[in-house]
Amino acid sequence: MKYEKIQAPKGVREYLPPESTAFEWVREQLIAPARLAGYQLMELPVFEDTNLFSRGVGESTDVVSKEMYTFEDRGGRSITLRPEGTAGVMRAVIEQNLDRGQLPVKVWYSGQYFRAERPQAGRYRQFYQVGIEAIGLDDPAIDAEVIAIAYQGFKKIGLKNFTLQITSLGDAPSRAAHRADLMKFYKTLNLDEATAARAEVNPLRLFDDKRPEMIAAMANAPLLLDYLSLDASDNFKKVQSYLSAMNIEYTINPRMVRGLDYYTGTTFEFVHSDLGAQSGIGGGGRYDGLMEILGGQPLSGIGFGLGVDRALLAAIAEGVLPSDSFTSDLFIIPLGESAMTSALTIASELRNAAITTEIAFGDRALKGAMKAADKSGARYVVVLGEAELQAGSVELKRMEDGAVTSVKIEQLSRELGSLLSAQRN
RNA sequence: GUGGGCGUAGCUCAGCUGGUAGAGCACUCGGUUGUGGUCCGAGAUGUCGCGGGUUCGAGCCCCGUCGUUCACCCCA
Numbered sequence: 001m002k003y004e005k006i007q008a009p010k011g012v013r014e015y016l017p018p019e020s021t022a023f024e025w026v027r028e029q030l031i032a033p034a035r036l037a038g039y040q041l042m043e044l045p046v047f048e049d050t051n052l053f054s055r056g057v058g059e060s061t062d063v064v065s066k067e068m069y070t071f072e073d074r075g076g077r078s079i080t081l082r083p084e085g086t087a088g089v090m091r092a093v094i095e096q097n098l099d100r101g102q103l104p105v106k107v108w109y110s111g112q113y114f115r116a117e118r119p120q121a122g123r124y125r126q127f128y129q130v131g132i133e134a135i136g137l138d139d140p141a142i143d144a145e146v147i148a149i150a151y152q153g154f155k156k157i158g159l160k161n162f163t164l165q166i167t168s169l170g171d172a173p174s175r176a177a178h179r180a181d182l183m184k185f186y187k188t189l190n191l192d193e194a195t196a197a198r199a200e201v202n203p204l205r206l207f208d209d210k211r212p213e214m215i216a217a218m219a220n221a222p223l224l225l226d227y228l229s230l231d232a233s234d235n236f237k238k239v240q241s242y243l244s245a246m247n248i249e250y251t252i253n254p255r256m257v258r259g260l261d262y263y264t265g266t267t268f269e270f271v272h273s274d275l276g277a278q279s280g281i282g283g284g285g286r287y288d289g290l291m292e293i294l295g296g297q298p299l300s301g302i303g304f305g306l307g308v309d310r311a312l313l314a315a316i317a318e319g320v321l322p323s324d325s326f327t328s329d330l331f332i333i334p335l336g337e338s339a340m341t342s343a344l345t346i347a348s349e350l351r352n353a354a355i356t357t358e359i360a361f362g363d364r365a366l367k368g369a370m371k372a373a374d375k376s377g378a379r380y381v382v383v384l385g386e387a388e389l390q391a392g393s394v395e396l397k398r399m400e401d402g403a404v405t406s407v408k409i410e411q412l413s414r415e416l417g418s419l420l421s422a423q424r425n
Numbered sequence: 426g427u428g429g430g431c432g433u434a435g436c437u438c439a440g441c442u443g444g445u446a447g448a449g450c451a452c453u454c455g456g457u458u459g460u461g462g463u464c465c466g467a468g469a470u471g472u473c474g475c476g477g478g479u480u481c482g483a484g485c486c487c488c489g490u491c492g493u494u495c496a497c498c499c500c501a
Contacts, residue, residue: 402461
């Protein structure tokens with residue numbers, strides 16, 4: 001009887017060796033600037049009460065209306081796999097009263113998110129994001145810092161072919177005035193049914209249409225930036241001047257549209273040029289009403305989410321991944337039973353000294369073991385047999401050029417330590 | 426959700442107008458005693474994604490299905 005193979009669910013992206021090394025590296029680069037800015041880790045559940053997203057992210061969004069993984073748990077509760085990160089953070093902040101302490105609350109997070117979309121290049125049903133949130137203060141300087149942290153993450157990877165686009169969605173009065181005019185405007189256009197329906201829910205979406213005729217039709221549409229109140233406009237100018245002071249290049253894109261309903265004020269997006277249709281590698285913005293909608297105090301916040309999968313694709317496209325992939329420092333080849341015992345002991349000691357050590361397992365012939373050592377990329381190799389155990393010393397072979405030095409077994413850690421540190425400098 | 430491309434050994438692929446499968450790389454072993462990379466030799470591996478149909482006969486044709494990929498849509 002042969003069992004059928006089981007496949008991974010549609011559209012999930014897995015990272016296996018050796019690619020996983022690159023994935024991990026990219027994720028670390030994206031997080032590093034947040035850590036350096038004093039943001040602290042928040043580990044949250046991947047599933048939440050469905051209401052969190054329908055209320056927080058917005059019923060009218062595509063994310064909520066047709067892309068959520070929603071199911072009933074055994075207690076009859078409606079549960080949803082998180083499609084984004086901000087709502088969960090806000091829920092936890094409110095629930096655990098983090099907003100009762102000093103503000104802003106500054107947190108970062110990293111994990112997988114789920115959207116039931118048709119998979120495509122750079123678009124998966126389970127994808128990885130890192131993000132930060134700064135909650136509780138409405139200060140344009142925070143907006144600028146948050147943007148800068150995202151920017152630095154991409155720079156740290158070594159990416160060049162991306163642009164930062166910013167805009168302001170203003171405050172509530174700004175948006176209301178603009179929306180009214182935009183509604184009037186689009187009614188003068190001859191829209192097909194689906195497009196008109198979308199416009200009815202959120203007319204801003206019309207700016208995101210890629211069809212050339214729509215882009216042309218929208219050329220004279222009223223822009224939200226022209227409707228900003230004095231406060232909002234002043235705020236946006238400050239954000240810009242802070243960004244300039246930090247030498248962060250940006251372009252103002254008054255037609256930028258974000259897919260989540262909670263955004264207000266400063267909004268931004270990072271777009272990479274080498275990725276095909278799914279070119280957004282990160283984005284975020286301020287959200288004035290979110291916390292209150294979720295039952296908390298009326299505090300404002302700002303944050304971003306960066307796509308780790310897409311950042312990795314961008315890094316590959318630009319060829320900026322570091323080439324020195326994982327290689328171990330030492331490969332021990334034990335010959336025989338007692339040698340294996342010693343090998344395990346020695347390896348433990350070396351690892352305690354932070355020397356990456358592998359062992360040739362499986363009782364294979366010496367030649368085969370040497371090949372395995374070679375393929376592992378190990379810098380040094382040691383053969384451990386009866387003779388070596390008797391003598392208490394081994395021949396340390398440098399794989400690069402085959403040079404051999406005799407080293408006492410108890411000196412191995414010290415000797416390797418100095419050889420390796422010399423090599424790294 | 427809509428549309429196009431693709432699905433043959435672990436990987437990249439070939440397979441002519443239908444006659445029951447091949448290459449390169451990788452892998453394992455060997456080229457006499459305990460030392461890798463090159464070279465030489467030998468070897469293992471496929472329900473040709475899955476299910477139906479047409480046919481004397483299908484990897485090649487048809488239908489369905491699953492997966493994948495690209496685009497729309499949407500977004501990270």
